[in-house]
Amino acid sequence: MKKTIITLLSAFALLTGARAQNPAAAKPQTRTIALTGATIHVGNGQVIQNGTIVFDKGVITAIGEASTPTSGAEVINVSGKHIYPGLISPASTVGLQEIGAVRSTLDFNEVGYINPNVRALIAYNTDSEIIPTIRNNGVLLTQAMPMGGVISGSSSVMQADGWNWEDAVLHKDDGIWMNWPGYFIRDFNFEDFSASLKKNEKREEALNPLRATFADAKAYIELKNPTPKNLKFEAMRGLFDGTQNLYIRVDYSKDIIESVRFVKEMGIKKPVVVGGEDAARVVDFLKTENVPVILSALHRLPTRDDEAVDLPYRLPSILQKAGVTVALSYAEEWWRTRNLPFLAGTASGFGITDREEALKLITSNTAKIMGIDKKVGTLEKGKHATLFVSKGDALDMRTNVVEQVFIQGRNVNLDDRHKRLYHIYKDKFSQEKPLAEKK
Template sequence: MKKILISILTLTSLTSFGQNPAPARPQARMIALMGGTIHIGNGQVIPNGVIVFENGIISNVADATTVRLNTSTMDVIDVTGKHVYPGLISPASTVGLQEIGAVRSTVDKQEIGVLNPNVRALIAYNTDSEIIPTIRNNGVLLTQAMPQGGTVSGSSSVMMADGWNWEDAVLKRDDGIWLNWPAYFARSFDIVDFSLVVKKNEKRSETIGALEATFGDAKAYAALTSQTPKNLKLESMRGLFSGKQNLYIRADYGKDIIEAVQFAKSFGVPNVVIVGGEEAHRVASFLKDNNVPVILSALHRLPNREDEDVDLPYRMPGILQKAGVLVSLSYADEWWRTRNLPFLAGTAVGFGINDREEALKMVTSNTAKILGVDNLVGTLEKGKQATLFVSAGDALDMRTNVVEQAYVQGRKVNLDDRHKRLYKTYKEKYEQK
């Protein structure tokens, strides 16, 4: 009996050690972060500032040398010498939808079928994911859970990196529908010789025909004021035509980008976003003229073509920005590297973006505008949610990004994570020798 009891206690302690910290409690008292360098997120910086928030909402952002506060009614936290940033936003992400790529039971990012606009990534979002605390520790406090697979994958939602369940974590439900545009060329990986195989997409015309039929039906359905019974697939696309939802189109080749945007415009879809955009620089003027923003895939990669400059992916944000295109940065399919999102912006600074605050916008306010949540987050302004973090140094530099405090809607989140626990465990192990 004693052996059984000891085994149960051992398993319980191991389980507790491996669990994520509980979600933060609601903000109880007004908080003032005093003396830090405040990066507003819209290009402005206050070198010695103060930011005050109550009930999860920012009530004041000002120069600490001129503002007067009744400090007896609030908790004042001295952040002198540190940097305060709006929570970074990771778009086009599968964080919370998959844990270990090789373990099928932990992957819930797509459904069977080709045309699934009614599939909602929202309800698959796992707030217990071990990955979520790791992204918080680099300042990523918001993520867009996107579906994958098929031609029309489903709808995404904007989620907070804190909450007991998806109902607690959701910031904006069903912000857009995801479309995988059928490319002229299909790319696949040859596992035998580890090479990239590019060949003509033989099913392209057939796929576009099916899309035309689906969007035609959806547009006609959206024109109806009421429909009984409801068609769930067409009902889920209604917001595309009213402008309430974005149409996120995954496309990389220049010609595919042009054709995909023209397709969406032909059906009266007002809000189109290109995701991936490996050759977006080739059609930058077209994107600007059609007011189409781009969510770039990871910059830390090789170029798409053999004859392109090896640093082209690094320079892509600067090229598009100079052309007048609204740019956001993402890690797309590489969910396990999402924690490194701020360093994509840091890379852009060294390759064409001259102002660090402009690069910061690509992971804060630009992304918020694209996702349609800029009235809530993305900048540190009065009336917006207090989703922010304090770093010991420059958050865009991996050498100085040390997140010491993080708040989601004013709730101070626990910054423990699996990485820190393992580091502590093995540090103690080898220090004993």
């Protein structure tokens, strides 16, 4: 009996071992590395031709022209290539959901309507097969955000490599997420697949507990030593002292103005608009109130029938030229996060003529909004060596060919499910005989 069990277990091990797996997390950097000869896109608008970047123990120690000293380092010649800071995907559910149609793989939504104490951080799944795919287009940081209810919980900024969430986390609980109850809601007709706007009949029903929650939280925070501790209000403490953002999911112009005024009246110091489809209509208000915007995917149709078809593409340019800090995201479309750099490429073709300014939309701007700009977002001495080497322009899908990735100096394996499937079926069809021969 024991022999039979051992045989079965051995067979199972062989079968499971034969299955393709995500690559193991990268090992810590053990020696100084210097990348030389590349065009370095710093992320702040600066470009260094024939540049050199040196990093040790996960931190950039030198960056500059070809004459930058590299003594004692392992020199990797990347002449003709391009080096970029790791791209940052805000407002993402990568790592929180895997297959949309399989409920057991969805872990971004908690039961209830007011959940500021819920943390997306601990649900982040580093074994997700989506994470390696986003690395292969240069997206090395992602903001795991909660969804659902009126106050969804707190997000955290995660690195796209690690054995577990403790390894992957870069910045814990950077902000609380709120779904603003708007005047209108989208109604989708499954019979003819059409979408329309209708009045939100439950708006006041959602606003009342929201007002009460913020008022109670503000009163609670003003107490010197509240007893007993209230976990929901404790989670909101950072909103009132400016150490956390309040991310407001809101699209329509009137709702944007109303939501920002509401939270500022409540004493919230750092609101951020997420979505912002109507942001161009209230650009002066956003500038005056110093409110940054994380736009949803640009590759969409306009919100209204009478708007220019290219308005979503021009939206980053309109906001940026007005002085509003703008970042780009794919929001709930987690499976498309790998295409984030091409959103910036689109913005570059519709109003943002400087390619380096478009790069800011997915690097330094995003880092500033999330409060991680002292660590990442640009390639500067003292910051994390989170970067990638591309064969060409990373904002162009034709030339974005990522050849090397370093996250905090760790050399990351670039294998992923897409590449494995490509090789499997490439072999299959290259071996298959033409139809004429089969007959």
